[in-house]
Amino acid sequence: MRNMRYLEDVATLILNKEACVGCSLCTVVCPHGVFEMMDNKAVIVDLDGCMECGACVNNCPVYAIKVTPGVG
Amino acid sequence: MFQNYNTNNVKLKHIITDNVVILNSMKGVSPVAFDNNIRNDCVLDSFPLDTSASACCSPKSSHSDTLLAKYAKAGYVISHFVEKFIDTDAGQIPVVRRKLDFKDKVQTVKARLGVTRNNYRVSQGLYAIGEPDENSEVLVTANFKLTFDILRTNINQLNLWILVLDTLGVNVWCAAGKGTFSTQELVKRVQLSGLEKIVKHRRLILPQLSATGVRAKDVKTMCGFNVIYGPVRASDIQAFLRNGRKAEPCMRRVTFTFKERLILTPIELTVAFKSLLITVAALLFISGVNSELFSLQNNLGSGLLKSLERGFFSLIFLFIGFVSGAVVTPALLPFLPFKAFAAKGIVSGAIFSLLAIFFSSTSSLNIAAMAALSTFGITVSSWFAMNFTGATPFTSPSGVEKEMKQFIPIQAGGAILSLVLWIYSAF
Structure with missing residues (x-):
């Protein structure tokens, strides 16, 4: 999917690193590999890959992720 | 148990x-x-x-x-x-x-x-x-x-x-x-x-x-x-x-492979069917208007013939725009330039429209009519290409919103421009 990219700098994904407990569930559910684990914390490695599906937001046990999709 | x-x-x-x-x-x-x-x-x-x-x-x-x-x-x-x-x-x-x-x-x-x-x-x-x-x-x-x-x-x-x-x-x-x-x-x-x-x-x-x-x-x-x-x-x-x-x-x-993209295209036709029918009716009506039909000389026969020819051409370019936007653009998605789907649709629509103009250059169409038809084909293609953002697994709603705000005015402009040119070309 790296060859198929949509508009840049529009994704509204926000990760609160302090709140992250390192469960890595976001890296499991994301269909575009937006997250990776570094030092037992999730980090956003590919923001433009985010399609704002909300899977990570929904499954984060500590509500550390937010996304506010438009009306597309 | x-x-x-x-x-x-x-x-x-x-x-x-x-x-x-x-x-x-x-x-x-x-x-x-x-x-x-x-x-x-x-x-x-x-x-x-x-x-x-x-x-x-x-x-x-x-x-x-x-x-x-x-x-x-x-x-x-x-x-x-x-x-x-x-x-x-x-x-x-x-x-x-x-x-x-x-x-x-x-x-x-x-x-x-x-x-x-x-x-x-x-x-x-x-x-x-x-x-x-x-x-x-x-x-x-x-x-x-x-x-x-x-x-x-x-x-x-x-x-x-x-x-x-x-x-x-x-x-x-x-x-x-x-x-x-x-x-x-x-x-x-x-x-x-x-x-x-x-x-x-x-x-x-x-x-x-x-x-x-x-x-x-x-x-x-x-x-x-x-x-x-x-x-x-x-x-x-x-x-x-x-x-x-x-x-x-x-x-x-x-993933969104060629096969996965193509398998979604028949549904585009079904979904667009009603709006396409309305467009066809509108095109036939608009294309029916020409100078000979209303002239004082008794040219009703040739006027009707011209109406038919113009109606036929407008439908051809509607078809070209639809296929370009709803089938070709999805199929060639990663190969077309630009990231916005509407822009990809313009590229694909321009190629097909210009090709079609080239092949109809022997017809009685004047320059204004050709410009109207190609603008129309490009606009239709851009519209259906933009519609396809709703069918992909990688477009974010925020991105689609941005694209729509950017391209709907352009598409509306294209539609108006082609309509004006088309009517102008008939007189």
């Missing part, structure tokens, strides 16, 4: 009603899907069974006839993809075939073309595949029949339970996005199916894309089952299970 478990001693469970209410179709969210509503939460009592009768009689009857003879119940039909029923502590569970029969295949084509897509579903509830037991894994899926068929045909050898949720006949990802493949529905279905009496473990394997609608932590709290997110694609499910319920990174990524 399984003292009643005997595949020869099977009873009726699977049921279908035809109690259908159609709701709104869904637009603009991930791949293809449409909603409607059907309720068939029926639970049948045990059905008395006479195995001795069918054992000696009717050796010539087909398998489904035998099933019907044994399990017929007024008002219910046994689905053709059910091969038998097995008895469990939570009642009779239908066992589904691993292969599609002719009827499944015909239905698949009809659903892909959009004929039956809005109401193509299986009854929700628990199914078996093969000979599952109390240790077998439980796969969870949506009740869109295409989804159900893809899942059952991708399990070649394993014995599994399949828990089908009521997603109103919508595929997993769209249902998750729309909230029908949800924590609540999953918990409800687990409880109604009596799953805790059927399996000893407490694991549910969900398709990864259902994560948009399900919160694993809440499922555990509400019904005690642990959610394990499996691979995105059903074709990876056997490898996932053999691998100790671990998915390779590639199993976790959504």
Whole structure:
């Protein structure tokens, strides 16, 4: 999917690193590999890959992720 | 736990009603899907069974006839993809075939073309595949029949339970996005199916894309089952299970291959059909207007001929714009320049429109008419290309919103410009 990219700098994904407990569930559910684990914390490695599906937001046990999709 | 478990001693469970209410179709969210509503939460009592009768009689009857003879119940039909029923502590569970029969295949084509897509579903509830037991894994899926068929045909050898949720006949990802493949529905279905009496473990394997609608932590709290997110694609499910319920990174990524893009294009036509018909009528009307038709000299014959020719050309460019935007742009998506789909549609539409202009240069069309037609073709292409953002698995709603704000004014301008040029060219 790296060859198929949509508009840049529009994704509204926000990760609160302090709140992250390192469960890595976001890296499991994301269909575009937006997250990776570094030092037992999730980090956003590919923001433009985010399609704002909300899977990570929904499954984060500590509500550390937010996304506010438009009306597309 | 399984003292009643005997595949020869099977009873009726699977049921279908035809109690259908159609709701709104869904637009603009991930791949293809449409909603409607059907309720068939029926639970049948045990059905008395006479195995001795069918054992000696009717050796010539087909398998489904035998099933019907044994399990017929007024008002219910046994689905053709059910091969038998097995008895469990939570009642009779239908066992589904691993292969599609002719009827499944015909239905698949009809659903892909959009004929039956809005109401193509299986009854929700628990199914078996093969000979599952109390240790077998439980796969969870949506009740869109295409989804159900893809899942059952991708399990070649394993014995599994399949828990089908009521997603109103919508595929997993769209249902998750729309909230029908949800924590609540999953918990409800687990409880109604009596799953805790059927399996000893407490694991549910969900398709990864259902994560948009399900919160694993809440499922555990509400019904005690642990959610394990499996691979995105059903074709990876056997490898996932053999691998100790671990998915390779590639199993976790959504793809959008040439084939996957192309398979979505017939539905574009079905969805656009009504607006296309209106456009055709408008084009024929507008193209009918020309100077000769209204001139004082008695040129009605040639005026009508000109109307027909212009009508024909306008329809040709509508067709070109549609094919360019709804078929060619999706197919060539990664190869067309620009990131906004509307811009990709302009590129593709320009190529096709200019080619068409080149081939119609011998006609009686003047420069203004040619400019009008090519502008029209490009605009139509851009519009349908932009529509396709709702069918891809990688466009973010924020991005689509930005694209629409940017390109709808351009498309409106193109439409007006081509209309003005087209009418001008007739006089």
